[in-house]
Amino acid sequence: MLQKFFIFCSGADSDILDTCSKGEQNKYAGIGATVFFTAVMAFIASGYALYTVFDNVYTAIFFGFIWGLLIFNLDRYIVSTIKKRDNKWSEIAQATPRIILALIIAIVISKPLELKIFQKEIDQVLLEEKNQMTLANKEQLALQYSPKIESLNQEIKSLKADIASKEAETNALYDTYISEAEGTAGTGLLGKGPVYKEKREKHDAYLAELKLLKENNGQKIAALEDQIATLNADYNTKVGDTQPVIDGFDGLMARINALDKLPWLPSFFIFLLFLAIETAPIIAKLLAPKGEYDYKTEEAESVVAVWVNQKVAQRKLLMSTDAEMNQGIYEDLKSEEELYNYKKKKAGEVLRLQADSFYKTQTKGL
Incomplete structure (x- = not known):
């Protein structure tokens, strides 16, 4: 079986x-x-x-x-x-x-x-490629957010620098009026005289400005930090959304390419x-x-080929014989007077019918 x-x-x-x-x-x-x-x-x-x-x-x-x-x-x-x-x-x-x-x-x-x-070697190659793709994807996405975040950080630094500068000026004024009171600088007179009072008022004005500047810049810095946090959140979201695409990079074509490596x-x-x-x-x-089967197959095919050729030759001979017989029959019919007269009679009837039809058609047209 x-x-x-x-x-x-x-x-x-x-x-x-x-x-x-x-x-x-x-x-x-x-x-x-x-x-x-x-x-x-x-x-x-x-x-x-x-x-x-x-x-x-x-x-x-x-x-x-x-x-x-x-x-x-x-x-x-x-x-x-x-x-x-x-x-x-x-x-x-x-x-x-x-x-x-x-x-x-x-x-x-x-x-x-x-x-x-x-499969194991291919998985290792794919893992390395996925890691590279992950890093490259993060870098590409970072290019969309880094300039904005850097610009916001620069603004924050500028606002903090303004506060630091104002704070340094205020501290300097504080040291000036304290030195004036102690008599170690300025007029050199010990005590709180008119010069001390003037320097103290200037320091207090700067201190009030510093307090107001800290409040205003603090609000601006908080708003800028919120923007940075939002941008970082958007970046992390996009990284998370695109990571499944990278994780799914293990189809047939990817594996064939990994196999080539x-x-x-x-x-x-x-x-x-x-x-x-x-x-x-x-x-x-x-x-x-060439074995027994080949010889027998060749024999069977030759039998069929001979039989087909014989049939074709017989059909050709039949056609030629039939044509010759028809030729002889029609030659003999030419000399048949009765057939000639009958065909002549029928031809005349056809001509008369054609003439009558033509006459009727012309009469209707008049």
């Missing part, structure tokens, strides 16, 4: 193969098994690849099964259409397009499995393995000598 299934997979004619030896049947069962297991590998590879795209097991299994059937049909067609010939170069020329197609199929099948085999030799050997599997049935048919 299993052998019959694999013979079906090989695309061989089971009726002809049943008349062949066991060795010939085993050969084509082996070719069919290779075709079948190649399709199974294609199903597994495409199912995994589609799972990375849709993230749904049932969808991946369904479309992976369709892809596996497609590969099975292509391989079966490729193997079944290669005919053994007496000329090896002719066989190679016949198999070349099929080998190219097998090469393409091997690439398509091997790539998803490479993604699965090197790994050493190429392991992937190349996996590709060679699948190329060998995919081309094995074709190579086997090319290398195998």
